[in-house]
Amino acid sequence: MTRPTVGEIGVWQARPAFTPKLALSLEQLGYTALWVGGSPDGDLRLVEELLDATTTLTVATGIVNIWKDDPQTVGASFNRIEAVHPGRFLLGIGAGHPEATSEFTKPYAALESYLDGLDAAGVPVESRVLAALGPKVLRLSAERSAGAHPYLTTPEHTRQAREILGAGALLAPEQKVILSQDVDHARGLARQAVQMYLGLRNYTSNWRRLGFGDDDLAGEGSDRLIDALVVYGDPATVKGRIDEHLAAGADHVNIQLLTDPGTDPLDDYRKLAEALIG
Template identity: 60%
Template sequence: MSAKPDLGRFASFGMGITGEEASAIEALGYGAVWVAGSPPAELDWVDRTLEQTRTLKLATGIVNIWTARPETVAASFHRIETAHPGRFLLGVGVGHPEADAQFAKPITALNAYLDVLDKQGVPRERRVLAALGPQVLKLSAQRSAGAHPVLVTPEHTAEARRLIGPDAFLAPAVPVVPTTDVEHARAVGRKTLELYLGLSNYLNNWKRLGFVEEDITRPGSDRLVDSLIVYGTPDTIAARLNEHLEAGADHVPIQLLTSPAKVIPTLADLAGPLGLG
């Protein structure tokens, strides 16, 4: 396998980003920005953002295979690569069976999509798969640079590393609430988890991690929330994020559960404890 993508140790993860925000994140020492949701296949926002930064990389977390045609995605990748070589990582995934009426077996659907990306010349080392369970984790190592799990524990990160091997890229996204108020953090965490507590792929993954029905029944137990949602002082948050690196992650996208106006200041607060500069 080719060298792993180099996105630095930490990144910002959110629903959208302006060029000015990307420039500020780059200046703080973060290596990348992951854009969540299911962006359109044209990916026109990537060009505008990269034009306002020098070294920052962008990744999709994730392009949904049901809503973005692979031929269009491949054309977008090549356009971005021509203008900004090596600065874009294509994250793709199957979404959720409850949300996608056409949902098929993930392995079958992903393989068909990746077949098209192969034919269109999108390099395996420049794409990653959203992956939670063992089969898709293994597929991520076989047919892409690696895996991008969401809402997982360091224990999942360790198991994912075992399954994908040492040479694949592993980038678990971790939600963070920048507060030392436990009840507030749990309330924000539960609001974030509300959707996922109705999605079978996440529920099954949490069961594999040892959570029981009492934990994963809405609104979610304190044990579940505290395991998945990071909060506390900047030093505490940094220590918990580093647990994923210690468990085998290469890179940790940070999903800040706070108001948009507080994202950059919070990333600034975390930069020192995270060893960025």
């Protein structure tokens, strides 16, 4: 089996806000992949609904939490979806956060065991990716899946990840985006989105490896950290950050658009599509 095609630019959206109507609109705007965030359930019904509503794009999970659903359940869901929509589903899995999961012990061994379960359930290596930040899991991504889906990182992390993954493995980082040239407003939105991750060890450890220190991670996060993790400005500025990821070795970048509560995001997605896709 060949790896599902994701193209260069996709959209990452938390599970509650992803609807079939939005998926169709994004496909019509030219986005080539949708990433369902927020630990989608192992029955993967939402993935199926998004695929049913569209015709060409790939739907990926970003990510199914390995502590939430067993590989047999997820594997059966994958096979059900693959039978109806062959080659259009990319299964992203990950170990989540140690602070959020009481069972979180030896996550690397748990990932290996989960991949064994997916093998037994018939999920092809080419149709799955791993949430990966550190070197060890990045290497596992290249060895036992199609590649890696890093979350909340920087172009420098993308460069380092590509060196670890080597050529051929898929590298699909997520990038948070705000279409606003009001710096104070944009940073306020960005901090709301980043705040919870400042207390999660796997993310803070990764940022420390990238050169951020105690001052950057204190409180609500330094401006330097926030500006590195979230790009804001006009569509051309956003394109500049996406191009940095691509130049650093990313195959595909999935944008997570941040907007004010209650805002219809479609107009911003349209502006971004014009700049990023043409």
